[in-house]
Amino acid sequence: MPFDFDSHIERRGTLSIKYDLARAGCPEGTLPLWVADMDFRTPPCVTEALEKQARHGIFGYSEPDDAYYAAVAGWFAKRFGWTPQKDWFVLSPGIVTALYIAVRGLTEEGDGVLVQQPVYYPFNHVVRDLGRKLVVNTLREDEDGRYAIDFADFEKQIQDHRVKLFILCSPHNPVARVWTETELRTLGDLCLKHGVTVFSDEIHADFVYPGHRHTIFSSLSDALAELTITATAPSKTFNLAGLQISNLFIPNEKLRLAFRREYTRFGLSQSGVMGLVACRAAYEGGAEWLDALLAYLGNNMDALEHWAARTDGVRFRRPEGTYLGWIDFRGTGKADGELDKLLKEKARVWLNLGGSFGTKEGAAANGGALPGSGHMRLNFACPKATLTEALARISSVTICHKL
Ligand SMILES: Cc1ncc(COP(=O)(O)O)c(C=O)c1O
The missing domain is CATH 3.40.640.10 (Type I PLP-dependent aspartate aminotransferase-like (Major domain))
Incomplete structure (x- = not known):
C-alpha cells in the first residue's frame, strides 16, 4: 500500500483534545477512541501545500x-x-x-x-x-x-x-x-x-x-x-x-x-x-489517499465484526458510513454509568457514552430511556494494532468470550 496507516503516531503533547486524558479523568495509558478525528496523518499533498505556505512566511x-x-x-x-x-x-x-x-x-x-x-x-x-x-x-x-x-x-x-x-x-x-x-x-x-x-x-x-x-x-x-x-x-x-x-x-x-x-x-x-x-x-x-483509507477502515470494520461475533454481551452492526462504530452493550446487563467507569478506569479505553447522543426530550418518546443508551461509540480510524488492543481490553473487563 502506498500510504501508511499502520504506524503509531505519538499525539500526546500536540494539543490534541482526543489525547487530553485528564479531561475525562482517564488513567495514563488509556486508548482514546472517542472524538471524531483520526490517528492518521493527512495526505502528503496536503502537508506539502501547508509546508510551502509556511515557508512563504x-x-x-x-x-x-x-x-x-x-x-x-x-x-x-x-x-x-x-x-x-x-x-x-x-x-x-x-x-x-x-x-x-x-x-x-x-x-x-x-x-x-x-x-x-x-x-x-x-x-x-x-x-x-x-x-x-x-x-x-x-x-x-x-x-x-x-x-x-x-x-x-x-x-x-x-x-x-x-x-x-x-x-x-x-x-x-x-x-x-x-x-x-x-x-x-x-x-x-x-x-x-x-x-x-x-x-x-x-x-x-x-x-x-x-x-x-x-x-x-x-x-x-x-x-x-x-x-x-x-x-x-x-x-x-x-x-x-x-x-x-x-x-x-x-x-x-x-x-x-x-x-x-x-x-x-x-x-x-x-x-x-x-x-x-x-x-x-x-x-x-487527495482522492487516491482517501480510497486507500476507506479500504483500511473496511479492514478495521472486519476486525470489529469478528470481535463482536465471538464476544458475549455485545452486538455490532457494520457501519454503512462514517468511521464510528456503534456498539450495543445491553447484553452485558451493565448500566451506562457502570459500563463507562469500567471501560475508562479498568480497561483504559475511552469511548463515547451512547446516552450522550440523546436528551430528555428524546427519552420521553423512547420509553424513558435516553436515545442511544446501552451503546458506546467507538472511533475506529486508528491503526489496526490500536483497535485490536482496545477490543482485547474491552473484552477483559466487560464480558466473557464465547467458547
Ligand atoms: C455530524 C457532524 N457534524 C459536525 C462535526 C464537527 O464539525 P466541525 O468540526 O466542522 O464543527 C462532526 C464531528 O464529529 C460531526 O460528526
Whole structure:
C-alpha cells in the first residue's frame, strides 16, 4: 500500500483534545477512541501545500480564489455527481459554528427545531443554548441493530411543534446509516409540504462503504435545493479539524443572505489561510489517499465484526458510513454509568457514552430511556494494532468470550 496507516503516531503533547486524558479523568495509558478525528496523518499533498505556505512566511488576511472554488466543486462533481455553483458558497470555520449561525439567523426563540436522536450531541446543544424548542424524531432500531426513520412521527413532530428547521445528519453520526435516496426523498417531501428549512450536515459524506451510496440531499430536486443549507467540510475526510474550514452551499438567495447577515453579527470575517490551502490541496490531490483509507477502515470494520461475533454481551452492526462504530452493550446487563467507569478506569479505553447522543426530550418518546443508551461509540480510524488492543481490553473487563 502506498500510504501508511499502520504506524503509531505519538499525539500526546500536540494539543490534541482526543489525547487530553485528564479531561475525562482517564488513567495514563488509556486508548482514546472517542472524538471524531483520526490517528492518521493527512495526505502528503496536503502537508506539502501547508509546508510551502509556511515557508512563504506571511499569514495575512486571506480569502478563497477561483482555484479554491474549482477544487471544492470538482470534488463534489466527481464523487457525488453534484456541482455546487460559485455563488452558493459560504465559508465557515466549522460546521458547528455554522449550525449556531443557522439556528440564530433562520429561527426565532421558541420555534421548533427538529433533530433525529440519537444524534451528534452539538445538534441538541445548539437548539437548547439558543432558546429554541428541541423537537425529537427518535430513530427506530430493528432487531438486527439497523436504525430507520419513523416518517409518520417525523411529520407529527413538525405539525405539533411549529418546526421551522430540521437538522439532518447524513450520513448519520452515531448510528452509521447512509440514508437511501428513497429515505431522503421522503424526508424532503415532508419538509417541502410543511415549509421546513433543512440544515443538511454531510460532513461524513466521504466515508461510505461498498454497497451504499451517499446522495447529496440538495441534489434531489430544485425545490429541495431551495430550502436546504448543505454543510460539508474536508475536516473529517482528510483529518483537518484543527484547521477550521468548512464549505456551505446555499442556493436560495434569501436564505444565503440571512445566513451571511448572522455570520457577520457573530463577528466572523475571513477564513484562516492554512485551512484554505489545505482544503484546496486535499480536494485536488487527495482522492487516491482517501480510497486507500476507506479500504483500511473496511479492514478495521472486519476486525470489529469478528470481535463482536465471538464476544458475549455485545452486538455490532457494520457501519454503512462514517468511521464510528456503534456498539450495543445491553447484553452485558451493565448500566451506562457502570459500563463507562469500567471501560475508562479498568480497561483504559475511552469511548463515547451512547446516552450522550440523546436528551430528555428524546427519552420521553423512547420509553424513558435516553436515545442511544446501552451503546458506546467507538472511533475506529486508528491503526489496526490500536483497535485490536482496545477490543482485547474491552473484552477483559466487560464480558466473557464465547467458547
Ligand atoms: C455530524 C457532524 N457534524 C459536525 C462535526 C464537527 O464539525 P466541525 O468540526 O466542522 O464543527 C462532526 C464531528 O464529529 C460531526 O460528526
